[in-house]
Amino acid sequence: SQKIEQNSEALNIQEGKTATLTCNYTNYSPAYLQWYRQDPGRGPVFLLLIRENEKEKRKERLKVTFDTTLKQSLFHITASQPADSATYLCALDRRSNYQLIWGAGTKLIIKP
């Protein structure tokens, strides 16, 4: 069955460094992949979308890559700040019924 894997262990990064989060998927070929941010007790907030024919997408300090051969997406935050601390979720489209399937997210902690 389709499966999304995100690192379940929290990622601790020093302020100012680049944080890199990983999203791996199996048994699937999505048309696009999305990244969301979720703060405790809140709903996810959309950040970036990357399509299968795109290698890289940028938005301010955020960068997403998509490698359909490796079945992997990397999410980078450059010049990280404590305010970037949150859980980051990746979601893939399910072509069959146009719904999204979600990873469990990786908790990112930026230390001052």
Add this chain to the structure above:
Amino acid sequence: EADIYQTPRYLVIGTGKKITLECSQTMGHDKMYWYQQDPGMELHLIHYSYGVNSTEKGDLSSESTVSRIRTEHFPLTLESARPSHTSQYLCASSERWIAGPSSTDTQYFGPGTRLTVL
């Protein structure tokens, strides 16, 4: 900030009670969703709607029901709450889309309802 609202934000209720979780959006979006999320776990789709008078069950089996009488409103009802229903319930919406290779489904979420059934 997305214009999608959920009430109540927190609810503690006894077993057997009937509850309705409210969700409203002011963006005119066609598609709406209900997800269930437990701490540290992925979102599980329990219901969705393509528009007025359209409702579909999601992947996760749920004893809840939904209705979509108005575009902006998508309430979820539990006829008889049980402790196993304790969870975070998230409502989301997305814009009108046309099925095809270029369509995407970017979703906008409400703040969630934290339900505890004793």
